[in-house]
Amino acid sequence: MFTGKLIKNEPHFRTRPDLIPKYHKYSNGTFGLFASKSMLQKMIAHAIKGNRYEVIGSLIGRSFYDNKGHYSILTNSAPAPFADVTHGTVTTTFKDEQFFKWVQEAYHPTEDILGWYHSHPMNLEGYSSIDRGNQSKWIEPYQIGLLVVCNYIQNKFTVMAYRGPESELLLPSYSVYKGGPEIEQLTEAA
Incomplete structure (x- = not known):
């Protein structure tokens, strides 16, 4: 759960693209989210490395608005190296929040922390009530939560937004799918 203070820039007006090469597009009709496929694959590799434990991290990118409303572009993520982890729960620590801010400032100074991600290693699709409570702390309409659902029976990994x-x-x-070209290289490196 994020407990620190989020410092952010306000979204700038910029007409949204229909698509961005190498980005996955999520939408609800008026809101658009473009997530770097390499970032999504890195998050999946993090979840696989966590095995049967949940993992958690932050999302880095920029938010914009146009005549349709807000949209966000996620370019990177940062795993939480100090998280409190059990079978079924994961919580960031103050050290994690300091680490997220350091990564954002050192490596992505023109971007913001736009949200969080975590995994469900037991094929639990969708947010739990605890997840919804955590997401409710991200009060801006362009702030994002990503959920990596791990189906080890089918070796299928899904990122819900x-x-x-x-x-x-x-x-x-x-x-x-594990073994597919999208994540095989990343899981070998992890």
Whole structure:
């Protein structure tokens, strides 16, 4: 759960693209989210490395608005190296929040922390009530939560997207299979 103070820039007006090469597009009709496929694959590799434990991290990118409303572009993520982890729960620590801010400032100074991600290693699709409570702390409509759902029986890994404090589901989800070219190199390196 994020407990620190989020420092952010206000979204700038910029007409949204229809698509961005190498980005997955999530939408609800008026809101658009473009997530770097390499970032999504890195998050999946983090979840696989966590095995049967949940993992958690932050999302880095920029938010914009146009005549249709807000949209966000996620370019990178940072795993939480100091998280408190059990079978079924994961919580960031103050050291994690300091680490997220350091990564953002050192490596992505023109971007913001736009949200969080975590995994469900037991194929639990969708946010739990605890997840919805955590997401409700991200009060801006362009702030994002990503959920990596791990189906080890089918070796299928799906990243679901939620936005704003209402945990609005964005579609379509992003899915890959372990052994497929999208994540094989990343899991070997992890």
